[in-house]
Amino acid sequence: MSAAVALTIAGSDPSGGAGVQADLKTFAAHRVYGCAAITALTAQNTRGVTAVHPVPAAVVAGQLETLLTDVTVHATKIGMLPDADVVRAVVSVLRSRPAGPVVLDPVMVATSGDRLAGPDVVTALRDELLPLVDLVTPNVPEAGVLLGERPAEDLAAVIRQAQTLYGRCGVPVLLKGGHLDADHHGGGPGESADVLVDTAGVRIVARDRIDTPATHGTGCTLSSALAALASRRPPGPVPWAPLVEEARSYLQEALRRGAGLGIGHGHGPVGHQVYVAAPD
């Protein structure tokens, strides 16, 4: 039997806190073999993004085709897709080559507020890619954009939008509440609450909110932890609720560790190297 293999399809972040670099560290922390196809080169640090250079769509397709004709991938995470052509390249490969359960993090804006995807991405992502995936993990502003609504301002609105998005696309939704104002998040005092909606109904997954500026790449880390955990499972439908609980516990430890790393001068990275137990 081969090792569990997870694939990330994402952009590069030279500062190592987000994107492909964060995903591969997260896969390693979950004792999963990591593969990576790069969709864009960014120039960024913990303070912001200074340039985005999309990889040509045909080159993205070529990376995936070449990889998937040889390597069996047990789960995939999709992150930054810089333009609609790259979205379509990923769609076309995924239609013909199985890559395990797919977690889609619909990246639009970095923690620093800089845009990472052009406006044409939203329609292609929502109409062409979303129906093919097994879990979508928008943050509050991204859910607003996908629904064409104002971003949620409290937990009740997050629950409503997660249900609406699930109703429209039929794909399990994990709507992340990290952006909710601490006074309005409603998940309980000092908590950061995410909302999972799938066939099992609505589940709120909350953890204590850690008081730290080092939150660069939390979304990337959560979605790659979910793909890593999915890659370790037997084939078949993924019960997302226990995986979300596990991934949040991992992220919580990584946030605690990141608070002491002292990397960069802006929103520092989380400490990915929190090794979780090997699969049984």
Ligand SMILES: Nc1ncnc2c1ncn2[C@@H]1O[C@H](COP(=O)(O)OP(=O)(O)OP(=O)(O)O)[C@@H](O)[C@H]1O
């Ligand atoms: N200070 C915090 N303490 C604990 N958990 C947090 C904190 N900030 C964010 N989270 C959690 O981190 C995960 C990512 O949430 P967030 O809403 O920030 O996503 P994102 O905006 O996609 O992340 P990114 O910063 O990578 O763009 C969620 O599970 C959220 O609840």
Ligand SMILES: Cc1ncc(CO)c(N)n1
């Ligand atoms: C490459 C990349 N992907 C995703 C994010 C979102 O955090 C980022 N900052 N950079």
